[in-house]
Amino acid sequence: MANQEDNLFKNVISHAKEYGFIFPSSEIYDGLSAVYDYGQNGAELKNNIKEYWWKFMTLLHDNIVGIDSAIFMHPTTWKASGHVDAFNDPMIDNKDSKKRYRADVLVEDAVAKLQDKIDKEVEKAAKRFENFDRSMFVSTNARVLEYQKKIDEANERLKAAMNNSDMAAMKQLIEDLEVTCPISGTRNWTEVRQFNLMFSTEMGSVAEDANKIYLRPETAQGIFVNFLNVQKTGRMKIPFGIAQIGKAFRNEIVARQFIFRMREFEQMEMQFFVKPGEEMKWYEYWKEKRMQWHKTLGLGDGNYRYHDHLNLAHYANAACDIQFNFPMGFKELEGIHSRTDFDLKSHEKFSGKKLQYFDTEDNQNYIPYVVETSVGLDRMFLSVLSSSYKEEKLEDGSERVVLRIPAPLAPNKVAILPLTKKDGLPEKAMEIMNELKFDLRCFYEEKDAIGKRYRRQDAIGTPYCITIDHQTLQDNTVTVRDRDTMKQERIAVCELRLKLIDACSINNLLRRI
Ligand code: GAP
Secondary structure, three states: OOOHHEEEEEHHHHHHOEEEEOOEEHHHOOOOOOEEEOOOHHHHEEEEEEEEHHHHHHHOOOOOOEEEOOOOOOOOHHHHHHHHHHOOEEEEEEEOOOOOEEEHHHHHHHHHHHHHHHHHHHHHHHOOOOOOOOHHEEEEEOHHHHHHHHHHHHHHHHHHHHOOOOOOHHHHHHHHHHOOOOOOOOEEOOOOOEEEOEEEEOOOOOHHEEEEEOOOOOOHHHHHOOOOHHHHHOOOOOOEEEEEEEEOOOOEEEEHOOOOOOOEEEEEEEEEEEOOOOOOHHHHHHHHHHHHHHHHHHOOOOHHHEEEEEOOOOOOEEEEEEEEEEEEEEEEEEEEEOOOOOHHHHHHHHHOOOOEEEOOHHHHEEOOEEEEEEHHHHHHHHHHHHHHHEEEEEOOOOOOEEOOHHHHHOOOOOOEEOOOOOOOOHHHHHHHHHHHHHOOEEEOOOOOOOOOOHHHHHOOOEEEEEEEEHHHHHEEEEEEEEEEOOOEEEHHHHHHHHHHHHHOOOOHHHHHH
């Protein structure tokens, strides 16, 4: 990460803590690695993101319903889904530093370093030659060609080692790339081992009877096992979807980058059940729809891009990510996967129960194909927080930190600020708050100078500040300050409610999709 982005990310993280968005989990005991708690403002922002997603799925699509399945599931679920045997990451330890790494990430980092070398050569040459032709240079310069050859070779070997679960080949690749441990600086590596990412625990009070069960690593399986329950009780006709928001757990080997990669996180997943043969049409449909949903938030269209998977999981016949431009660069925000009939077929086999749909139009039974959309709630949170965090220099020379969070997602919609603590202004302010609080989350504050109070609201992203002053008592008007423009306008109290609801409503945001 470049220094400037690195600093920005650090500032975002400390801001999130200082203003009650995210705290390290059990901080008084020095925290727990890659586990975080959401504070009073974070929980509100998170709930608003959930609402935006849930309503998009279940209000805007009359063929999608939502469920809430248990985190614990019968252990055979994870055998059927392939997670017991194949939900692994390759890990390697450095014997000197005793640090553990993901072997594939070490290779990817080494490849990124080679790419940096190419970029430096290009940069140097571009400074030396006038009318510099990049593609000509890259395709003819001996040193660049040598680096490129190494990159291509490493990528090929990584792909083969991952596909064949060939851990010896992975170790050889790390040795050939001369990868050193960032802490010890040595190449004293252990063998590469597969590490299953599922957390397990035991269910049952008596040790001998206890069953090993898992904390779900994805919410999707709770949808698959309920497919027929929902289809029958909801009289759903294919194509239809089942949506769910819930916790998932993965014992990530390298958990870093704040809430980007956590061990306990939340997913918002939707499985869309379709007729076999129609999955590619729906895959394209959901790719497009999900991108629209993201872009409608207004965080900047240029911050999103698709990344197609070339290396498909065994159950998929097409897959892509929607990537977001996080402070550490473009990374996966959401996955869209055409999962074929793999999961339902496998659950049918392992449970011995038929999981088929009777299509009355075709008069036939079949196992539906599935297109899945899966977005991490915490990554959504990070995308909103990091892109809305701005350090601004104002015209009068002062500075402010503002969270330009889209108004419908902001933790508080309105701050109610009586100018002084006397002359009946607090009473009038409370009267206004009592009128607004049913529709809009309000925050009341009467302490400190008004400028200081505005800055505090900017820092938590409150889109509107309402100031109640002496004129309010005479003509029943207030000033409304806009967080982004900092402009103030005088407005009649009776007009406040509708104006603010209009600007802050998630439903209005949904209308724009
Ligand atoms: N059901 C499909 C599935 O789970 P995935 O690509 O492994 O697919 C989907 O995960 C999404 O869940 C990712 O795009 C990401 O947003 C989020 N996610 C995955 N692992 C995560 C982690 N350790 N911490 C935070 N979010 C994570």
